[in-house]
Amino acid sequence: MDVVPPALARLIEDLHRLPGIGRKTATRLALHILRRPAAEARDLARDLVDLHGAIHLCRNCFAFSEKDPCVICGDPGRDPALVCVVEEPADLMAIEKTGAFKGQYHLLHGVLSPMDGIGPEEIRIGALLSRVKKGTVAEVLIATSSTVPGEATAAYLISRLQGMQVKVTRLACGIPMGMDIKYADDVTLARAIESRMDTGKP
Amino acid sequence: MESCSTLAIVLEVKEFGESDKIITFYSEDRGKLCGIAKGARRSLKRFVNKLELFSVLELLYTNSRSSSLVMIDQAELISSLPLLRQNYNRYVAAALIAESTLHWTREHDAEPALYELLAWSLNYLTDPRHPPSWGVILFLTRLYTLVGYDLQLDGCVQCGTLLPTLSPYHFYNSRQGFVCSACRRRLQSSVQDPAMPLATGTVKILQKAKILPLVKLNRLKFTQNAESEALILLHGYGKNLLQRDSHSWAFLAGYSKDHKG
Ligand SMILES: [Zn+2]
Numbered sequence: 001m002d003v004v005p006p007a008l009a010r011l012i013e014d015l016h017r018l019p020g021i022g023r024k025t026a027t028r029l030a031l032h033i034l035r036r037p038a039a040e041a042r043d044l045a046r047d048l049v050d051l052h053g054a055i056h057l058c059r060n061c062f063a064f065s066e067k068d069p070c071v072i073c074g075d076p077g078r079d080p081a082l083v084c085v086v087e088e089p090a091d092l093m094a095i096e097k098t099g100a101f102k103g104q105y106h107l108l109h110g111v112l113s114p115m116d117g118i119g120p121e122e123i124r125i126g127a128l129l130s131r132v133k134k135g136t137v138a139e140v141l142i143a144t145s146s147t148v149p150g151e152a153t154a155a156y157l158i159s160r161l162q163g164m165q166v167k168v169t170r171l172a173c174g175i176p177m178g179m180d181i182k183y184a185d186d187v188t189l190a191r192a193i194e195s196r197m198d199t200g201k202p
Numbered sequence: 203m204e205s206c207s208t209l210a211i212v213l214e215v216k217e218f219g220e221s222d223k224i225i226t227f228y229s230e231d232r233g234k235l236c237g238i239a240k241g242a243r244r245s246l247k248r249f250v251n252k253l254e255l256f257s258v259l260e261l262l263y264t265n266s267r268s269s270s271l272v273m274i275d276q277a278e279l280i281s282s283l284p285l286l287r288q289n290y291n292r293y294v295a296a297a298l299i300a301e302s303t304l305h306w307t308r309e310h311d312a313e314p315a316l317y318e319l320l321a322w323s324l325n326y327l328t329d330p331r332h333p334p335s336w337g338v339i340l341f342l343t344r345l346y347t348l349v350g351y352d353l354q355l356d357g358c359v360q361c362g363t364l365l366p367t368l369s370p371y372h373f374y375n376s377r378q379g380f381v382c383s384a385c386r387r388r389l390q391s392s393v394q395d396p397a398m399p400l401a402t403g404t405v406k407i408l409q410k411a412k413i414l415p416l417v418k419l420n421r422l423k424f425t426q427n428a429e430s431e432a433l434i435l436l437h438g439y440g441k442n443l444l445q446r447d448s449h450s451w452a453f454l455a456g457y458s459k460d461h462k463g
């Protein structure tokens with residue numbers, strides 16, 4: 001397709017490499033950028049160039065941050081003894097949005113996925129274990145997804161944290177709010193029963 | 203468009219776009235298929251918790267005219283094999299079985315016996331008494347036969363000398379079987395790859411693993427030596443034939459690091 005000018009073709013290729021962007025969408029986005037004023041494109045280019053320079057991983061929790069330690073780890077109001085383990089930054093953002101969690105995080109940046117060549121050494125598990133070994137963490141809350149790789153990663157973490165002086169908890173799994181239990185699938189319902197809560201009454 | 207219903211085992215799950223999933227599954231009557239489940243990443247009731255690795259499903263799908271991807275319309279969970287996610291070593295073994303199935307099969311190439319073997323093997327791994335690596339050995343030994351690359355364990359592939367006389371057993375990946383010492387001398391220059399020596403016990407148990415009916419297969423018990431030789435053999439054999447490696451080998455419990463390469 002040499003009817004597409006090379007500069008435009010290169011941008012389409014670049015956008016097409018982004019997750020969830022097909023060639024059609026990439027073409028649409030590239031043409032959109034081309035039709036808008038050149039200043040907008042320059043702003044976009046500058047933001048892209050600045051990204052890696054400005055953002056680093058927090059050395060404590062491995063969140064993307066412009067500061068080290070990150071805003072959460074640097075906040076004296078957050079409890080450093082409670083550490084929530086998540087797969088990726090989007091999961092951290094989802095939990096932060098609830099406002100219900102007052103501890104710190106640990107980002108694994110992935111899940112154990114043997115088929116993709118991702119084992120314990122490929123994600124930030126070693127760093128979590130050394131963080132716990134320092135003795136300042138009282139509870140690790142494992143908040144990986146309830147997909148098969150997420151659960152297998154949780155199982156691996158639980159086995160590695162066993163025997164360390166730390167309480168290990170797992171995000172509860174159960175019936176979504178507002179759902180009639182007769183429509184819940186067997187696995188979800190069984191998990192909800194296993195992780196039932198004490199109502200505090202005798 | 204044709205709508206089909208089949209039993210299927212999920213081999214691979216990939217996120218696609220904002221809300222869809224692409225699932226590769228091995229179906230009972232159409233072999234390996236790849237399908238898209240629209241909206242599966244949002245908590246849509248018809249898909250949530252079902253389109254997961256290793257799940258056994260009753261799938262309703264529609265063939266597409268324009269693409270090889272089928273459209274997954276509905277999924278009913280038959281079994282989810284929870285132990286395969288609650289134990290890392292079992293998860294790795296199941297992943298290796300799924301990955302091998304992906305590598306060794308073509309789409310729309312039905313092999314009901316392979317569906318049966320796959321279901322049997324994943325189920326085998328959910329029994330805490332079975333070491334995960336044994337499940338891998340039993341699966342691969344039979345997979346190679348089903349895909350037309352039978353491990354030749356009965357005699358010398360050159361002269362046909364049968365087993366007891368053949369000893370010591372030297373397996374050559376390049377010949378897909380044993381070559382006796384007399385033939386080795388004769389072939390000197392053309393047999394280039396290193397021999398894989400196998401103990402009598404290993405050969406015997408692998409022969410049984412090939413022919414026993416599935417219902418009797420879980421009786422087989424491997425010694426440590428047979429387990430380790432069988433894993434090296436099955437790994438090297440597959441890798442040599444496919445000219446590619448399965449990533450999951452690197453994480454299999456009890457498999458010596460020296461052979462992972
Ligand atoms: Zn931090």
Ligand SMILES: [Zn+2]
Nearest residue numbers: 358361382385
């Ligand atoms: Zn011979």
